[in-house]
Amino acid sequence: MPHDHAEPHSLLPSDPELRARALETILVEKGLVDPEALNALIDTYQNKIGPQNGARVVAKSWVDPAFKARLLSDATSAIAELGYMGRQGEHMVAVENTPEQHNIVVCTLCSCYPWPVLGIPPAWYKSDAYRSRAVREPRAVLAEFGVSLLETQKVRVWDSTAEMRYLVLPMRPEGTEGLEEDTLVDLVSRNSMIGTALAGAAA
Amino acid sequence: MSRIHDMGGRFGDGAIPDKEDSTPFHKPWHAKAMAVTLASGALGAWSIDSSRHARERLAPKDYASFSYYEKWMAAAANLLVERGMVSSEELKTGHAEHIEGLSPKALRSDDVFAAMHKVNPYTRRTGPEALFAVGDKVRTASYNPNPVKGGHTRLPAYAMGRVGTIVRQQGNHVLPDSNAHLNGEAPEPLYAVEFTASELWHQDAENGGDTMLLDLWQSYLEPAK
Numbered sequence: 001m002p003h004d005h006a007e008p009h010s011l012l013p014s015d016p017e018l019r020a021r022a023l024e025t026i027l028v029e030k031g032l033v034d035p036e037a038l039n040a041l042i043d044t045y046q047n048k049i050g051p052q053n054g055a056r057v058v059a060k061s062w063v064d065p066a067f068k069a070r071l072l073s074d075a076t077s078a079i080a081e082l083g084y085m086g087r088q089g090e091h092m093v094a095v096e097n098t099p100e101q102h103n104i105v106v107c108t109l110c111s112c113y114p115w116p117v118l119g120i121p122p123a124w125y126k127s128d129a130y131r132s133r134a135v136r137e138p139r140a141v142l143a144e145f146g147v148s149l150l151e152t153q154k155v156r157v158w159d160s161t162a163e164m165r166y167l168v169l170p171m172r173p174e175g176t177e178g179l180e181e182d183t184l185v186d187l188v189s190r191n192s193m194i195g196t197a198l199a200g201a202a203a
Numbered sequence: 204m205s206r207i208h209d210m211g212g213r214f215g216d217g218a219i220p221d222k223e224d225s226t227p228f229h230k231p232w233h234a235k236a237m238a239v240t241l242a243s244g245a246l247g248a249w250s251i252d253s254s255r256h257a258r259e260r261l262a263p264k265d266y267a268s269f270s271y272y273e274k275w276m277a278a279a280a281n282l283l284v285e286r287g288m289v290s291s292e293e294l295k296t297g298h299a300e301h302i303e304g305l306s307p308k309a310l311r312s313d314d315v316f317a318a319m320h321k322v323n324p325y326t327r328r329t330g331p332e333a334l335f336a337v338g339d340k341v342r343t344a345s346y347n348p349n350p351v352k353g354g355h356t357r358l359p360a361y362a363m364g365r366v367g368t369i370v371r372q373q374g375n376h377v378l379p380d381s382n383a384h385l386n387g388e389a390p391e392p393l394y395a396v397e398f399t400a401s402e403l404w405h406q407d408a409e410n411g412g413d414t415m416l417l418d419l420w421q422s423y424l425e426p427a428k
Contacts, residue, residue, distance in 0.1 A: 007262065008284035009277035011294040016273050020232040022297035023239050023276060026289055029299035033242045036312035041238040044319055046227050086320035091373070108211030108359050110255055111271070116320070120227045120237070124219050126271050132213035135361065137409045144219055155413040159211065161357040162393055162418035163251075163325040164373055190225060 050119035051190035053084045054167060057117055058193060059184035061094075062172045072096060075167065079117060089116035089165055095158065096169040097195070102153045104142065104195030105166045106134035112160035114167055118190060125194065135159055145196040168193050173200035205360040206353070207263040212361040212404065236272035240279045245310040245318060248286045252383035256355035257282050327390035330375040334421060335394060339369045342427035343396075343419065348380065355383035358423045362415075365402050366427045370416065371395035378420055392421040 012019045027033035057079055061068040071078040075092035079085065092114060095103040107113065108131045113121040124130055134141050138155045149155070158166045170192040176184060191197035210216075228234035244254060257278035261269070269277060283289040293299055310318060335341060345364035349356045357379050373393040381389035396419050401411030 007265075007277070007281055008291055008294055009261075009280035011291055012276070012280055013297070016236070016270065016276070017230070017232040018297075019273070019276050020235040020239065022294070023280060024235060025297055026293050026299050027239065027243065027283075029302050030289070030293075031303035031306045032246060032288065032309055033239065034305055034309050034311055037242055037310045037315055038235065038238040040312040040315035041241050041319075042228070042234040044315060045237065046234065048316070049319070050227070051225075080322075085322050087318075087323075090322055090324050091326070093371075106211075108361075109208055109357065110258065122221070122224055123229070123271070124221050124224065127216075127220050128210060128213075129216040129219045132210040132216045133219070135415050136212040136404055136407060138413060139409050141219060145222055155410070156397075157413070157415045159359065159362075159415060159417045161359065162373070162376060162379075162420075164393075164395070164418050191222070196222070 045115075045120045049084075049116060051117075051188075051193065052185070053082070053119075054114070054117035054190070054193045055185045055188035056082060056181075057084070057094075057167065058169055058188045058199070059181045061169055062176075062184055063181045068169075071169070079167075084116040086116050088112070089114050091164045092117075092167060093164055094167050094169050095156070097171045099150055099152050099171075100154065101156055102142075102147075102149055102195065103156045103158060103166070103168045104134060104138055105158045105160060105168060106131060107160040108132070108135055109159075109161060112163075112165065114165035117167055118193060122190070142196065145191065147196065147198060168195040170195075170197075170199035173198070176200075205347070206259050207266045208259040209360050211359045212407075233272045236276045240275045242310050243279050243283065246288070246306075246308050248288060249282050250382050252355060252377070252379040253385070254278060254282065255379070256383040259355065260353075325377045326374045327377060327388060328375070330390035331392065331421065333372055333392040333394075335369050335372075335392070335424065335426075337369050337372065340366055340427040341369060341394075341396060341424040342366050344423050344425075348423050351380075351384050351386075354380060356380050356423075358419060359417070361403060362398060362417055362419075365398055367396040367398035367402065367417075369394045370397045373418060376420070378422070380420075380422075393418055394421070394424070396424070 075094040111126040375390040376393040378389040400408040400413045
């Protein structure tokens with residue numbers, strides 16, 4: 001379908017797959033992009049950097065009180081101890097869920113997300129529905145995710161408007177006192193570190 | 204006035220989709236669009252603020268109809284042409300006018316992992332002193348605080364003209380409102396500001412005592428009682 005405005009992007013094919021191919025072809029032919037680097041970038045975020053990193057941070061905070069104290073006072077440094085750092089995680093803050101407060105994270109203006117610990121944001125996090133609703137009706141959103149809050153909990157919604165990136169520390173599930181860090185990691189879902197799930201639940 | 208990306212609080216968007224989904228890229232071209240955008244950005248011709256602004260200033264009908272990575276590609280294409288790195292003719296034909304060897308500025312595959320782990324902080328030692336301390340009450344600007352007409356800002360419309368409380372001092376950070384428009388980094392103090400739901404949403408508040416926290420720059424704020 002023709003576009004009625006003259007933005008340069010409208011000169012590209014409208015089919016997104018062809019668009020991606022055209023951009024790649026132009027940039028590679030011009031020597032601006034190394035095609036092998038594209039594969040390496042995809043591999044990095046498909047296979048190497050993802051929520052398994054954040055789960056390690058959370059599980060460690062549950063078993064290591066000194067680490068948890070460092071995490072709450074300077075999350076960027078504490079997370080870097082585990083080798084997780086860099087793009088979109090330059091300034092980290094850990095926010096702890098307690099019986100008094102439940103934290104959730106959103107980016108209403110775009111899709112800011114802590115890449116080094118959680119990877120590429122899931123589609124729902126980038127959806128108009130989540131971006132528009134999480135700040136106005138967080139409890140309805142949490143109910144939609146199946147999260148039951150305690151009556152004593154107030155909700156704190158962190159809208160990522162700057163380069164600060166927030167990692168939610170979910171509460172450690174009951175009955176996990178004897179478990180070791182390597183086992184606890186499996187209880188920490190991606191959504192629990194955004195605040196849209198509790199630890200120990202699926203996903 | 205606000206732009207279409209500024210959707211916090213908007214009604215009518217329906218249910219949250221695919222809440223348990225954990226696939227990073229649903230189609231090969233999603234991954235390709237991500238990689239092309241990051242590799243183009245690595246050339247250093249624009250900042251993250253300029254790239255966000257490039258997505259936000261897409262025509263509203265494009266912003267609304269494009270999927271996520273279509274927005275990324277459209278913004279990258281516009282920036283590449285605006286910065287003189289790719290011509291309109293090349294976008295039209297889908298090929299370079301001249302085949303060239305790999306530029307020394309291009310991100311090499313062996314450097315990708317290190318580049319993604321490199322820490323490039325947005326904090327700066329320069330800029331004004333902090334005017335506010337934790338516990339201070341502040342009022343946000345009632346309008347887009349960017350002097351550039353229709354300019355990039357990180358003060359969402361839903362939090363304009365509202366009173367909140369400083370809860371964290373984040374140091375001096377690059378000001379996106381300036382940096383996105385190539386007007387310099389203009390670092391200034393950044394604060395996490397906490398607002399009650401009743402202050403932000405009035406009769407639409409779901410639970411007045413819940414709070415929303417935003418990172419806001421000093422020039423967005425004035426003292427409040």
